Amino acid sequence: MNWISEWALPKIKTLFGASREVPENLWHKCPACEQMIFHRDLERNLHVCTHCGHHMRISAARRLECTFDPGFSRIELPKVPADPLRFRDQRRYADRLREAQVKAAMDDAVAVAHGAIEGQRAVVAAFEFAFMGGSMGAGVGEAIVTAARLAVLQDAPLIVFTASGGARMQEGAVSLMQMPRTVIATRLVKEAGLPFIVVMCDPTTGGVTASFAMLGDIHIAEPGAMIGFAGARVIEQTVREKLPEGFQRAEYLLEHGILDMVVKRGEMRETLARVIGLLREPLLTQPERAPAAAEASNVIALPTPEAPAPAAS
Known part of the structure; x- marks a missing residue:
């Protein structure tokens, strides 16, 4: 069989050209x-x-692309201490952080951009779950605060796409402090009279859910997104009861009043533009009412029933 591998196959490859590698x-x-x-x-x-x-799940960059009109701009976020606690478990936190930055091509787990959504101005912050599970550390807290300040500066609504496992354990108490910081950021937007819209993607859990994610004026979720604080297994062990089917899924939360709507990804951009328009455009003033005399002239008097005659004594 040597003649097949040594003579026939090279002839065939020469005749039909070298085989091309199939991309992965x-x-x-x-x-x-x-x-x-x-x-x-x-x-x-x-x-x-x-x-x-x-x-x-999609990346934060892809999320911004499919949300904004062409021509949006990403902003550079402030730098924060990379490893404030010099944390180390099986590996150094600084090494994990550098690896995640190279993998996701981001400095941290949130990207912020501003532009237009079907003509409606907006500031959008999108979480990157591939960056250490979208966990919230000092960098994420700074990103949300920066996005809120930019929204106030541009007089534009703030939209946050959440996809996070919660607080970043490698930053300890520094990570937990981002919960009140992000809550204060939402207050800046609301005190300026601007809409704050939260779009919860799969998954939205932990400290993100326990802080700013549940403080929106409008709460939207993608179909099937897992939303909650603790995991279902932990809850079952705590309450010692079997949880309902679909517990912590977007459809279940919509049915029980936690969410305002569940929107498919292909319809998200149009929905956000419509919601922004409803929240930002002033309500149509009702026409002035006619004078009381004119209204009275158009009133049709209904006959009143006659009083019964008194009974004979």
Whole structure:
């Protein structure tokens, strides 16, 4: 059989040309229905499964692209101490942080940009879950505060897309202090009379849920997003009861009044523009009422029932 490998195969390769390597990641498997989706179809559908409609996680950069009109601008966020506690577990926190920055091409887990959404001005902060689980440290807190100040400066609503596992344990109490800081940031926006809209993506948990994520004027979520504080297993062990089906999912929270709406990713941009328009445009003034005399002339008097005759004594 040596003549096949030594003579025939080289002749065939020479005749038809060298074989090209097949690029990786041409097909993606949906984590919900396990169907294979061609990468171009998945990108065209904003990373929503074309078979079952499952909303996959997307990057913060892609989130900004599919939310804003063309021409938006990302802003550079203030620098914060990289490793304030010199934390180390199995690896140094500084090494984990550098690795996440290279992987996500971001300084921290939030990207902030300003621009227009179907003509409506807005400031948007988007979480990057691939950056250490979107955990909230000093950098994330600074990003939310900066976004709030920019919204007030530009007289524009603030929209935050959340996707986070909660506080960043490697920063300890510094991370926990970002909860009141982000709450104060939301107060800056509201005191300026500007809308604060929170779009909760999968997952939104922990300290993010326990702070600014539940303080929006409007709460929106993507279909199937997991939203809560503690995990379902921890809650079951605490209350010693079986949780309902779909507990901590967007549809369940909408049914129980925690959310205002659940919106598909393909309809999110249009929905945000409509909500901003409703919140920002002044209400139409009602026409002046006619004088009382004119109103009285148009009133039709209804006959009143006659009083019964007195009974004969």
